[in-house]
Amino acid sequence: MPAVEYYVNLPTFEGPFALLFHLIEKAEVDIYDIPVAEITAQYLETLQLMQKLNLEVASEFLVMAATLLKIKSKKLLPSSIGDEALDDEDSMDIETQEELIQRLLEYRHFRAVAQELRAYETAQKRVFVRSLTGEKVVLVNPEDDFVISGVSLPALMQAFQRLLAEHERQPLEVEADDFSVEELMVQLVSQLQGQKDGLSFSGLFTETAGLSEIILTFVALLELVRLGKLSVWQSNPFGELVVLLK
């Protein structure tokens, strides 16, 4: 067999049985009457080629090679002689050509099954069901506004309100820094003096403000609002907060 042709045509084999089938089909022989010597030679040749092509030859292929050689020599040797000598832990649990044929037939059967399954798969690829990977179905109930699997707009609103409420109550634990809330309150008021249109919320912070400064400034802001010194408003629900001196 010229290696060049094989180089082009060498398919990938799922395993030793697949390779054996390929060789049997190529040789156009009856599966019940395999010329073991010939097939074994071709099998070994293919393994060598695979190695030459730097294809990874899985150990199963080598085990099958050992099995084939064992069957071949058994056919040549008188029965029972050499059994022990040939008994190889690395060979498959296949002793005779008949056993090999049985295993090949079984494998062939499941190859046919796989082909059937492929046909089912192809048919099923053509129908589409709803993808529910992302999220739940939309259940709309006008009485509860929009209710979607238990979460409603009012719930979002309440969460937001709770957050605002918590903000008023809960003292934020921040590391003592160079700032105190009182100082920042004074600073805020002086910043806002003379700003008729107020200042944007983010404009109150220096570019380099750290987390604690931002939090403290925010607390100072809330405190000033509570004391009625400041008002904060939004032009639209997701617009910038604007801070004004009252």
Place this chain on the structure above:
Amino acid sequence: MEIKPLVEALLFVAEEPLPPAKIAEIIGAETKDVRETLKLLQQEYASSEHGLQVMEIAKGYQFSTKPDLSPVIEKLFKGEKSYTLSQAALETLGIIAYRQPVTRVDIETIRGVKVEGVMNTLQRRRFIRTVGRKDAPGRPILYGTSKEFLKYFGLKDLSELPRLTDNEEKQF
């Protein structure tokens, strides 16, 4: 070619509301014709014979079950792992929805806790998305809500978000 079966099938399989223009592009039809077909489907499914309806949401169309069937439909999901968002996730989403575009630090400042975990969850569920970077030191990432967010809460667009009451606004 009759486009109604195709429009019906596309609405059914789409993972999100489909805008008429997108449907038109996929099936190779005029957007005008797709709109007409959508209206027709809406009418047909509005019949009391059907348990489904074609709804317009987040600038697209999608199938949903009819609202009056929800008590029965919910029985199907009884005992199933609920998909409701955690309180932390709701709060964070609320902040992002109202304050977008917003940085993670902004959110942490308001909530007073680290929000990295929650933000990851929200991004994984595609409720939020990155919308750019703030022109500030470190150029922090700015977040906004997504179309997924609108869908989850059944909003057509952000203007449908509940307004803060006067009282709440003053608290800020």
Place this chain on the structure above:
Amino acid sequence: MEIKPLVEALLFVAEEPLPPAKIAEIIGAETKDVRETLKLLQQEYASSEHGLQVMEIAKGYQFSTKPDLSPVIEKLFKGEKSYTLSQAALETLGIIAYRQPVTRVDIETIRGVKVEGVMNTLQRRRFIRTVGRKDAPGRPILYGTSKEFLKYFGLKDLSELPRLTDNEEKQF
């Protein structure tokens, strides 16, 4: 009460094919009536007016798009559904389907190769599941196919698996 809208809505929202008995339980109707309604829905959606169909699959019913629309539907997913199982996976699945409950070693004997990697993939995709342990040395795990397997191949149940031909059966 008219149950058709409810059955339609349930088929739509369910993540899994719904068995008639389950539908009956949810809506509080007789299974017999649900079966009739399912047949009716199947007939109605079979009309060329519709792009959807009611499929019987994996011991239940489910909506899906009609097969002849697939060229257009695929455009929406841009080849997302184009992956197919490998030959190794199909052979392994075939063996498990016909020989279940079966051990990994049984499969390796038939296929003549190690199947650990393939089995992991199949388990991850939930096509196979462990169904017990064999009463043999080492108590090896026994595997069987799952509902996911039936769904993937569009089978109603295992009896729909391709039958062995007489010729093939005699060989075993």
